[in-house]
Amino acid sequence: MNQKLTEEKQKCILETATEEFGERGLFRSSIRSIAKKSGVSVGVIYKYYADKEALFFACLDHSMESLSEVLGKAADEAASLEEMMRGLIHACVVYARDHEAYFRMYHSITSAESGADAGEMAERIEGESAAIYTSVIKKARSKGLVKKDAEPAMLAFFFDNLLMMLHFSLSCDYYKKRMNIYLGDKVDEATLEKQLLSFIMYGIS
Amino acid sequence: MNQKLTEEKQKCILETATEEFGERGLFRSSIRSIAKKSGVSVGVIYKYYADKEALFFACLDHSMESLSEVLGKAADEAASLEEMMRGLIHACVVYARDHEAYFRMYHSITSAESGADAGEMAERIEGESAAIYTSVIKKARSKGLVKKDAEPAMLAFFFDNLLMMLHFSLSCDYYKKRMNIYLGDKVDEATLEKQLLSFIMYGIS
Amino acid sequence: MNQKLTEEKQKCILETATEEFGERGLFRSSIRSIAKKSGVSVGVIYKYYADKEALFFACLDHSMESLSEVLGKAADEAASLEEMMRGLIHACVVYARDHEAYFRMYHSITSAESGADAGEMAERIEGESAAIYTSVIKKARSKGLVKKDAEPAMLAFFFDNLLMMLHFSLSCDYYKKRMNIYLGDKVDEATLEKQLLSFIMYGIS
Amino acid sequence: MNQKLTEEKQKCILETATEEFGERGLFRSSIRSIAKKSGVSVGVIYKYYADKEALFFACLDHSMESLSEVLGKAADEAASLEEMMRGLIHACVVYARDHEAYFRMYHSITSAESGADAGEMAERIEGESAAIYTSVIKKARSKGLVKKDAEPAMLAFFFDNLLMMLHFSLSCDYYKKRMNIYLGDKVDEATLEKQLLSFIMYGIS
DNA sequence: TATGAATGAGCTTTCATTCAT
DNA sequence: AATGAATGAAAGCTCATTCAT
Numbered sequence: 012m013n014q015k016l017t018e019e020k021q022k023c024i025l026e027t028a029t030e031e032f033g034e035r036g037l038f039r040s041s042i043r044s045i046a047k048k049s050g051v052s053v054g055v056i057y058k059y060y061a062d063k064e065a066l067f068f069a070c071l072d073h074s075m076e077s078l079s080e081v082l083g084k085a086a087d088e089a090a091s092l093e094e095m096m097r098g099l100i101h102a103c104v105v106y107a108r109d110h111e112a113y114f115r116m117y118h119s120i121t122s123a124e125s126g127a128d129a130g131e132m133a134e135r136i137e138g139e140s141a142a143i144y145t146s147v148i149k150k151a152r153s154k155g156l157v158k159k160d161a162e163p164a165m166l167a168f169f170f171d172n173l174l175m176m177l178h179f180s181l182s183c184d185y186y187k188k189r190m191n192i193y194l195g196d197k198v199d200e201a202t203l204e205k206q207l208l209s210f211i212m213y214g215i216s
Numbered sequence: 217m218n219q220k221l222t223e224e225k226q227k228c229i230l231e232t233a234t235e236e237f238g239e240r241g242l243f244r245s246s247i248r249s250i251a252k253k254s255g256v257s258v259g260v261i262y263k264y265y266a267d268k269e270a271l272f273f274a275c276l277d278h279s280m281e282s283l284s285e286v287l288g289k290a291a292d293e294a295a296s297l298e299e300m301m302r303g304l305i306h307a308c309v310v311y312a313r314d315h316e317a318y319f320r321m322y323h324s325i326t327s328a329e330s331g332a333d334a335g336e337m338a339e340r341i342e343g344e345s346a347a348i349y350t351s352v353i354k355k356a357r358s359k360g361l362v363k364k365d366a367e368p369a370m371l372a373f374f375f376d377n378l379l380m381m382l383h384f385s386l387s388c389d390y391y392k393k394r395m396n397i398y399l400g401d402k403v404d405e406a407t408l409e410k411q412l413l414s415f416i417m418y419g420i421s
Numbered sequence: 422m423n424q425k426l427t428e429e430k431q432k433c434i435l436e437t438a439t440e441e442f443g444e445r446g447l448f449r450s451s452i453r454s455i456a457k458k459s460g461v462s463v464g465v466i467y468k469y470y471a472d473k474e475a476l477f478f479a480c481l482d483h484s485m486e487s488l489s490e491v492l493g494k495a496a497d498e499a500a501s502l503e504e505m506m507r508g509l510i511h512a513c514v515v516y517a518r519d520h521e522a523y524f525r526m527y528h529s530i531t532s533a534e535s536g537a538d539a540g541e542m543a544e545r546i547e548g549e550s551a552a553i554y555t556s557v558i559k560k561a562r563s564k565g566l567v568k569k570d571a572e573p574a575m576l577a578f579f580f581d582n583l584l585m586m587l588h589f590s591l592s593c594d595y596y597k598k599r600m601n602i603y604l605g606d607k608v609d610e611a612t613l614e615k616q617l618l619s620f621i622m623y624g625i626s
Numbered sequence: 627m628n629q630k631l632t633e634e635k636q637k638c639i640l641e642t643a644t645e646e647f648g649e650r651g652l653f654r655s656s657i658r659s660i661a662k663k664s665g666v667s668v669g670v671i672y673k674y675y676a677d678k679e680a681l682f683f684a685c686l687d688h689s690m691e692s693l694s695e696v697l698g699k700a701a702d703e704a705a706s707l708e709e710m711m712r713g714l715i716h717a718c719v720v721y722a723r724d725h726e727a728y729f730r731m732y733h734s735i736t737s738a739e740s741g742a743d744a745g746e747m748a749e750r751i752e753g754e755s756a757a758i759y760t761s762v763i764k765k766a767r768s769k770g771l772v773k774k775d776a777e778p779a780m781l782a783f784f785f786d787n788l789l790m791m792l793h794f795s796l797s798c799d800y801y802k803k804r805m806n807i808y809l810g811d812k813v814d815e816a817t818l819e820k821q822l823l824s825f826i827m828y829g830i831s
Numbered sequence: 832t833a834t835g836a837a838t839g840a841g842c843t844t845t846c847a848t849t850c851a852t
Numbered sequence: 853a854a855t856g857a858a859t860g861a862a863a864g865c866t867c868a869t870t871c872a873t
Contacts, residue, residue, distance in 0.1 A: 035328060042867080063868065124243065124327065145398070165398075183334075184334035188334055209366065260858055262843090447653075448654065453863075572821070582795075586791060613780070616776050623828050
C-alpha cells in the first residue's frame with residue numbers, strides 16, 4: 012500500500028517535472044519548485060534520481076517511451092505506406108492535445124542546454140523510427156509505389172523532418188506562433204493533416 | 217588597459233559568445249568563460265552589453281541578420297519558384313559550413329530556456345520569410361505551376377519546415393547525428409540538395 | 422546540514438550583524454563576513470532575510486525595539502519630570518555598557534549611507550518619544566515647574582538632543598573620543614549624569 | 627592660465643564630491659559619477675587624490691576648514707560668553723542655508739562608514755573648539771557668570787552637543803525630519819535660535 | 832523512510848583603479 | 853597632461869545537493 016503510493020508519487024514527480032522542464036528548460040527549472048508542485052520533499056526526489064540531470068533524462072525517457080508507443084502503434088496498425096503516414100500524422104495531432112509537455116521535452120534534447128551526448132541521444136531516440144520508416148518506404152518502392160530516383164532513406168528523412176516539425180508546431184511556443192504566422196490563428200487540424208499527407212505523398216511518389 | 221581593437225574586439229566578443237551560446241545554451245554559458253575565450257576582461261562585456269541576456273540577444277540578432285541577408289539574396293536572385301527553392305537550399309548548405317554557430321543560435325530561441333517572448337521572437341524572425349514564400353508560391357500557382365488543391369500558405373509552411381530542418385541538420389549536434397542515422401556518416405550534400413528539391417517540387421506541384 | 426539552534430542561531434545572526442553593521446556601516450559590512458562570524462553559511466542568512474538591506478533593517482528594528490523598551494520603562498516609572506529625565510539619562514548610561522552596538526545602529530540610520538527613507542525612519546523611531554517628552558513637559562509647565570517663555574516642544578527637542586548625544590557619546594567611536602577630549606579619558610559616569618540632569622533642569626525651568 | 631583652470635577645477639571636484647558624499651555616503655558615491663558631474667575625467671581625480679578615500683578626506687578637510695573658519699570668526703568677534711554662543715548658533719543657522727553638504731560631511735565622519743581612525747579625526751576636528759569653549763566658560767565662571775557647581779568642560783561639552791545637533795538638524799535628512807516632528811514643518815529659525823540660547827544660558831548659569 | 836534546513840560553490844554584476852593613447 | 857576603456861577583485865545572491873533529525 013505504501014509501495015503503491017510511492018509508485019503514484021514517482022509518476023507524479025515525473026509528470027510535474029516534465030511539465031516544468033518543458034515549460035522552462037533544464038536550467039530555469041528548479042528542484043525545489045518541482046518538489047513543491049509534486050507535494051513531496053526535495054529529499055524524496057534525490058532518493059529516486061541522482062541529480063537534476065538524472066531527473067531530466069528520466070522525464071525525457073518517460074516522454075519518449077510514451078511517444079514512441081503511440082507512434083509505434085500508429086505505424087504497426089497501418090496496412091499501407093500512405094495509411095502509416097496518415098496514422099502517424101493523426102497520432103501526433105491527437106497526442107499533442109494532452110501531451111504538449113512530452114513533445115516539448117523532445118525538443119529540449121535537440122538543443123544544447125542539457126549537455127547530453129547528442130550522438131547517444133539521437134541513436135536512442137531516432138534509431139528505431141528511422142529504420143522503420145526507411146524499411147516501409149523501401150518496401151513500397153519495390154511495389155512501385157515510390158519513385159525510383161530517390162533513396163528510401165532520404166525520403167524517410169524528409170518525411171520524419173516534416174513529422175518532427177509537426178510535433179514542435181503543435182507543442183512549443185515558438186513553433187506554435189510560427190505556424191500561426193503561416194496559417195493564421197485558428198489552424199484547422201483536419202485540413203493540416205490532409206494537406207501535409209498530400210504534400211508528402213506527392214513528394215514521395 | 218588599452219583601447220585598441222574596439223571594433224574588432226567587439227566583433228570577437230560577439231562571435232565567441234555566439235559560439236558559446238550555440239554550443240552550451242544560455243544558462244550553461246558563463247560570462248566569465250566568454251570573456252576569457254574572447255581575451256577580454258569581464259568588465260568589458262558589461263561595457264557593451266547590459267547583462268548576459270542582452271549579450272545573448274545581441275548574438276541572436278547578429279546571427280539572424282547575417283542569415284536573413286544570405287537567404288534574402290538567394291530568394292531575390294531567383295527567377296522562378298524552383299530556382300528560389302534550389303537557391304535557398306544551396307545557400308543553407310554553403311552557409312552552414314562556416315556559420316554553424318549562427319544556425320545554432322537560431323535553434324536556441326526555438327527552445328524555452330531563454331525565457332524570451334516566443335511570440336515576439338517568431339514574429340520578428342519568421343514573419344518576413346513566411347510572407348515571401350507564400351507570395352512566391354501563390355504567384356506560381358496562378359501560373360499553373362502549383363497544384364490548386366492546396367493553400368499556398370500551407371505549402372510555404374511545409375517548405376519552410378523542411379528548410380528549417382535542413383538548417384538544424386547541418387549545424388546542431390543532435391540533428392546532425394540524426395541525419396547520419398538516416399543517411400549514413402558521409403552525407404553527400406549535392407545529392408541531399410537535389411533530392412530535397414525534388415521532394416519539395418513534387419509535393420508542391 | 423542540521424536544523425538545530427534555529428531560534429538561537431537566528432538571534433546570533435542578528436547580534437553578529439548588528440555588531441558588524443554598527444562597527445563598519447552597511448556597505449563595508451559583508452554578508453560573507455557576517456555569516457562566517459555567526460558560524461553559519463551564507464545561504465542561511467538569505468533564508469531568513471531577503472537581502473542585505475533586509476538584514477540591516479531587521480537589526481535596526483531589533484535594536485530600536487530593545488532600546489525603546491528600556492527607555493519606555495524608564496519614562497513610565499518616573500513620578501516627575503525630573504525623575505523621568507534622570508531615569509532616561511541613567512538608563513542610557515547603564516544600557517550603553519552592554520549594548521553599544523544597538524546605539525551604533527541608531528546612529529547609522531541617521532546617516533545617508535543606507536539610502537533608507539529618512540522621513541519614514543524618523544517618524545517611526547522618533548515619533549513616540551517626541552510626543553511623550555513634549556507632553557510631560559507641557560504637564561509640568563502647567564504646574565509651574567517649567568518656564569513659560571519657552572515652547573514645550575522646543576524644550577523637549579533640546580532635551581532629546583542632549584540625550585541623543587549621550588547615546589552616541591557612550592557608544593560610537595568618534596563621539597566617545599570627542600567626549601574624552603572634553604572630559605578627559607576617564608569619565609565619571611555618575612558625575613556626568615548628575616551634571617547633565619542639572620544642566621537640563623536649569624535650562625528648562 | 628592653465629594653472630587657474632586647474633585650481634578652479636580642483637575646487638569644483640571638491641565641491642561636487644562633497645555634495646555627492648554628503649548625499650549618498652562614501653560607498654554609494656562613485657568616482658565615475660563625481661567625475662562626470664565635475665566635467666572632468668576619472669583620471670584627473672586620481673591625479674589629485676590617491677584614491678576614493680583620499681578624496682573623501684579631502685572633502686572632509688575642506689568642509690571642516692570652512693566650517694571652522696566661520697565658527698572661529700563668530701567666536702572671536704564675541705565680547706561675552708552669551709554673545710559667543712548667540713554668534714555660534716546664528717552662524718550655524720546662516721551657514722546651513724548654503725552649505726548643507728559641509729555639515730553632512732561632518733556627520734558622515736562621526737559614522738563608521740569611512741573606516742577612518744575615529745580618535746585622530748575627533749582630535750583634529752573637535753580639539754580646538756573644545757579648548758576654546760571650555761576656556762571661555764572658565765573665564766566667565768571666574769567672573770561669576772557661570773554656576774560654580776559644574777565643571778566648565780562639562781558645560782562646554784553640553785553646549786557643543788546642542789550645537790552639533792543643531793548642525794545636523796539643519797542639514798541631514800534624518801535630523802531635519804526629526805526636528806519637524808518636534809517643532810512642526812515650518813520651523814521659525816529666529817525663535818529656534820533664541821530659545822536654544824536661552825536654554826543654554828539657563829543651563830549654564 | 833521522509834523531511835527541508837543548511838551548505839557553499841559558483842554565478843552575475845559592479846566599480847575603484849590603472850595606464851596606453 | 854588628460855582621457856576613459858579596460859581590468860579584475862570582490863560583492864550579493866541562488867540553488868543543487870547533503871544529511872541530521
